[in-house]
Amino acid sequence: MKETIDALRESFRRELEQARDSEAAEKLRVAYLGKKGSVTGLLKGLKDVAADQKKAMGQAINQLKKEVEEGIAAQVEKIHAAEEEALVAAAEQYDVSLPTGESEGSYHPITLVQRELEEIFASMGFTIEDYKEIVTDYECFEAVNIPKDHPARDMQDTYYLSNGQLLKTHTSAAQNAILRKYGAPLRAIFPGRCFRNEATDACHENTFFQMEGIMVDKNISIANLIYFMKTMLSQVFQRDINVRLRPGFFPFVEPGFEMDISCLICGGEGCPSCKNSGWLELCPCGMIHPNVLKAGGVDPEEYTGFAFGLGLTRLVMMKYGVKDIRDLNSGNLKALSQFKHE
Numbered sequence: 374m375k376e377t378i379d380a381l382r383e384s385f386r387r388e389l390e391q392a393r394d395s396e397a398a399e400k401l402r403v404a405y406l407g408k409k410g411s412v413t414g415l416l417k418g419l420k421d422v423a424a425d426q427k428k429a430m431g432q433a434i435n436q437l438k439k440e441v442e443e444g445i446a447a448q449v450e451k452i453h454a455a456e457e458e459a460l461v462a463a464a465e466q467y468d469v470s471l472p473t474g475e476s477e478g479s480y481h482p483i484t485l486v487q488r489e490l491e492e493i494f495a496s497m498g499f500t501i502e503d504y505k506e507i508v509t510d511y512e513c514f515e516a517v518n519i520p521k522d523h524p525a526r527d528m529q530d531t532y533y534l535s536n537g538q539l540l541k542t543h544t545s546a547a548q549n550a551i552l553r554k555y556g557a558p559l560r561a562i563f564p565g566r567c568f569r570n571e572a573t574d575a576c577h578e579n580t581f582f583q584m585e586g587i588m589v590d591k592n593i594s595i596a597n598l599i600y601f602m603k604t605m606l607s608q609v610f611q612r613d614i615n616v617r618l619r620p621g622f623f624p625f626v627e628p629g630f631e632m633d634i635s636c637l638i639c640g641g642e643g644c645p646s647c648k649n650s651g652w653l654e655l656c657p658c659g660m661i662h663p664n665v666l667k668a669g670g671v672d673p674e675e676y677t678g679f680a681f682g683l684g685l686t687r688l689v690m691m692k693y694g695v696k697d698i699r700d701l702n703s704g705n706l707k708a709l710s711q712f713k714h715e
């Protein structure tokens with residue numbers, strides 16, 4: 374038996390040297406140490422060895438087993454190192470300094486402006502709220518003082534779902550939930566995507582973004598509203614811009630206004646983006662109607678507040694000089710990837 378052990382050791386050494394890849398190493402392991410492997414066979418045969426030799430033989434076989442295990446482990450390590458080296462050598466055939474043609478990702482301009490506005494309003498003590506895109510008729514209309522059959526509903530041609538819910542036509546749909554969530558006093562902005570069944574042209578889209586803001590406290594007045602809007606706009610445009618207030622009707626504000634800014638594309642001369650008027654309707658606003666406060670659980674005798682519904686999409690067009698609103702939903706990376714963080 375001693376000779377068999379020595380012969381096995383000899384053949385193992387030879388074969389080990391030949392094993393040049395992981396597969397060969399594994400085959401070798403099975404051949405020697407597997408269930409039907411030769412070393413395993415020797416151990417099995419130990420029961421037939423004469424009693425006085427059993428101990429010595431056992432030790433010798435176990436010694437061989439150990440050598441086989443260690444030999445294979447060392448060889449596997451060598452193989453892995455060689456494989457890695459081969460990979461690196463292959464990789465070196467590429468010139469790492471060559472341009473790849475891959476371009477850096479970029480944020481959508483609406484995201485950029487939204488974040489900028491969030492920062493400005495956060496610095497003025499406003500919280501930023503997220504809200505649903507599918508809402509109830511109550512949230513979108515009734516809670517903001519637009520009862521069923523009110524003609525103001527015609528201003529917002531709505532996409533209704535078969536379950537009676539609808540795609541929110543304005544961010545005002547979140548007012549009620551936010552008033553209820555925080556009560557008074559409160560300052561919050563809530564950006565969101567809105568949907569209206571509109572014919573599209575250079576300044577109308579059926580899908581667009583607004584950013585609503587409300588502030589409720591004791592003695593809030595139109596002066597506060599004008600202050601916050603002016604502060605925000607001058608920061609966004611980094612310069613003084615012309616604004617004008619016109620009376621505007623929205624059932625959820627009283628009094629209500631339209632805040633316009635001079636068209637930055639044509640400088641006020643008139644172009645398709647401003648329907649040749651020189652002004653762009655940017656931001657309807659007003660003092661929150663007492664009915665809206667009541668519906669939100671706030672006592673209108675004690676608190677007043679302002680609300681504005683900033684046309685975020687429109688603001689983006691102004692800020693970056695986007696002439697056609699449809700570019701913004703186009704998925705055209707050539708157009709949309711030009712906007713970077715400032």
Ligand code: PHE
Nearest residue numbers: 543545623657658680681682
């Ligand atoms: N929700 C109105 C709209 O989309 C805008 C608005 C908001 C007006 C807040 C006044 C106050 O038309």
